[in-house]
Amino acid sequence: MKLTVLLVDDEPLVRAGLRAILEAQADIEVVGEAGDGAAVMALVRSIRPDVVLMDVRMPLMDGIEATRALLRAAQDPPKIIVVTTFENDEYVYGALRAGADGFLLKRARPAEIVHAVRLVAEGESLLFPAAVRALAVEHANPAARTALARAALTEREAEVLRLMARGLSNAEIAGDLVVGGETVKTHVSAVLAKLGARDRTQAVIAAYESGFVSPR
Template identity: 80%
Template sequence: MPVSVLLVDDDALVRAGLRAILAAQPDIEVVGEAADGAAVIPLVRRLAPDVVAMDVRMPLMDGIEATRAVLRAFAPPPKILVVTTFEEDRYVYGALRAGADGFLLKRARPAEIVHAVRLVAEGESLLFPAALRSLAAGHANEEARAALAAARLTDREGEVLRLIARGLTNAEIAAELVLGTETVKSHVSALLSKLGARDRTQAVITAYESGFVAPGGAG
């Protein structure tokens, strides 16, 4: 089955460009479009997309509120890929904290856009470590520290979390740690459960906000 995608952006030219790029792929199908976040809920209910490519700044309901609304309304929800002009936009961090699975720059090359949709559809994070470090700076909080302390991650789970924060996929983590991919998946599932994180993106945000990974450190 192809990956089904809903495009949400108030710029018709952006939607047309994304549609042309994605529709050219045999394993991706664009099932619908919307010009504002306010239209997302009924479209997701009707079309059941695998991925929602969501603009972060829209006039009636922005991508942050639309992301929250989708996560409240559907179980399981579609993957949400925030589409933005600026990688250090504070709106992007708000969307990631709200539950988006990653973000994509509008200036990305067609191959990068296709890769992003496929990656998110498969359950991987789509993060830009340097940008996320910048976005996370100044967001340290006690709630995240408490969540990290209560999680009692094993040393191996901690290693895996640091590598996720660097933007590595499961396969790349497996190569880095000389482990099987299924073993890495088990570690990822365990640390997500312990952190109470919905997905890898939420775990990375907790890692930064708790100080477990330093925003100013090497990615």
């Protein structure tokens, strides 16, 4: 079964380029396109893509509002990767906080785009560059520190969260901690549950905003 992707960008040339890159892969199929975030909900309901590549800045509804609306209303929502020109864009951070699963620059190489789609679809890794980590630290707040303290993570769960914040996949975390993959999955699930996080991105944002980890 192919991995299905919906492209959302107000520039037709960008959508055409992404389509060409992704459809060159035997395991990926682009099943729809939209030129604005306002069209995303109806398309997702009709074609049910696995992954949405979502431009951040669009004229009618930007990627932040589209992400919020999609995650609020859709049952079993797709994975969302926000796509933009500038990695230190506040819009990117807003989209990640709204629930997007990953981040991708428009200037990324074709292999990086394909890799990103596959990883986010699997829920295995986190696309969280240093510039966005720094933005998370700028948004530090006492409430985040309190929430993480109340989560009462075990020592091993805290280790796993630190490695997640570095962008390591489950397999990489398993190698670093010298444990099995299923053990890592169990710890990741426990971290998400204790933090009340939808996914790895939300957990990592909480880790940075609380000061639990540093961007350096």
